Amino acid sequence: MELSTFFQQLTNALSLGSLYALIAIGYTMVYGILRLINFAHGDVFMLGAYFAFYAVTALAMPWWIAFVVALGLTAAFGMGLERVAYRPLRDSPKISVMISAIGASFLIENVGIVLFGGRPKSFPSIPLFDTVVHFGSVSMLSVSLFIPVITAVVLAVLLWIVHGTKTGLAMRAVSTDLDAARLMAIDVNKTISLTFGIGSLLAGVGGIMWTMKYPQLNPLMGVMPGLKCFIAAVIGGIGNIQGAVLGGFLLGIIEIMIVAFLPELTGYRDAFAFVLLIIVLLVKPAGLLGKNQTVKV
């Protein structure tokens, strides 16, 4: 392979990895706090993209206002979802909560199909993201450069929130021990709600960036990225934000590079993540950066 093709693939891998990382963080934060796979997270990602789409097309907003509005809506939706589908089941058996999550996911997808139509829509072109940039013989869409940068900024803000503010302290407390945190006068419900809000916001950023890079929207677009990003979170060590980022990048790079180097495996692309997941779960069940926990009887 030529060096220029390699760099081309590397930028693709990095931007895909960044997108995976952004979505994986949402999974990991929710799992860290509630020990729950938020199956609907991929659909929140899809909604983020659609909100932006309708704000730009139907409401004719300038794109940057549209994006802010879409992100706000996505975060609010995530908080609402927690209120309706997860909060009533907080003391229920795990299987019930998981079924509720799956139900919520299918509900959002099907409402999406009814409201948005099953036919794919294409996002109108935004010049800032759509220009082709040349570096020597490597040419790429500008959005592929924006994505890693935006991800880095978002990540820095997130780490500051989690490790540098009182709210973040509350989040970490709730994720360590929910009941003890309540006894320490932490508003558990508010903290959980906020966690969902932040996670959904990141999914929204991911969704909008995703449609900038792959400008096709359909109501089921969140299913595969959702599953893969959950896998990324597990690979990195679920409950651990740095782990989710690592897992996301790892998955993005592996996916692009295997297809680039072994084109005959292209058809199996969607299976890589699952194979990787199973290997990691068998070798290091707590994930790459996770801590092994012994269960006391």
Place this chain on the structure above:
Amino acid sequence: MKRNTVLTIAGLLVFVTAVGLADAVLGRFTVRILNLSAIYIILALSLNLLNGFTGLFSLGHAGFMAVGAYVSALLTMSPTQKEMNFFLEPIVPILAKIQLPFPIALIIAGLCAALAAVLIGVPALRLRDDYLAIATLGFAEIIRVIITNIQSVSNGAQGLKAIPKFSTTWVVWICAAIAVVFMLALVRSSYGRTMKAVRDDEIAAEAMGIDVFKVKSTSFVISSFMAGIGGALLGHLITTIDPKMFTLMLTFNILLIVVLGGNGSITGSVLGAIIVTVLMEALRFLDMPMNLLFFKTNGLPGLRMVIFSILLMIVVLYRQRGLMGNKEFSWDGVLGIFRRNKSAGNGGRP
């Protein structure tokens, strides 16, 4: 003879007559829906065995169904039909000539699904709860991706068409009846009890000397065998299969039946399967153009699934036990209801 035995025999006679007369009396469309619900009974029971009786949350059912459906279809199609199907790439020579009688193919289909379950269960069953769910989901997805890609065996994304229509009313309902009887016997046996023990408290079960891993894998393999049979029957009923059929959506439908009927209730799964399948068809009008009093919708495909998703959410949020909870049908129970009503009718006196 005891009263309950008489009632059971009477019930069986009614069942046999109903199945025997169904083709003659009911329209083709109705019969097809009823047969579909028989297949869903088998599938729901097999998922319930895992989910309700062993406490293993698996989302891999569609994968095992796919294995069963493809194996049975490939073993029963005639060489000419195969040639017509495989126009992009010829079928592998071993499969091209082979054609087995339907019952043997059906059993082999189940065994292949069970074999897949053995291979998958060994690594996956070491995981718990949500990890198990996501790993089984992953395996199902891998199976689907493989089927899509092995063009010369499965005909890839084109799928298989003109599968012989062996799933007649008798076949599917006898299979469903066998499944029900088998499950009843299983959950009452000592095997069934160990499964429930593992479900209720894994650590306690282990302390009592139960080989937890063995119980889990037995349950997983049996369940997959049934799923394979169900998938094969489904293929022979609708006569076309393709990899897109066997997504998480299919597993979700079965899960809906199990949860709606009651996790851990055989009666619940049977009732749930019939109710959900019939409702799925009955609500088909929702996807069609409608003319309501004030506004006109021009066909909203997907509205039906919205209703079902909402139904599932309501059941999970407000009535977690589902229709039956973990109770089973019994003649005493049914007669008890009538008696209670009667005694209520005459002022509560017995």
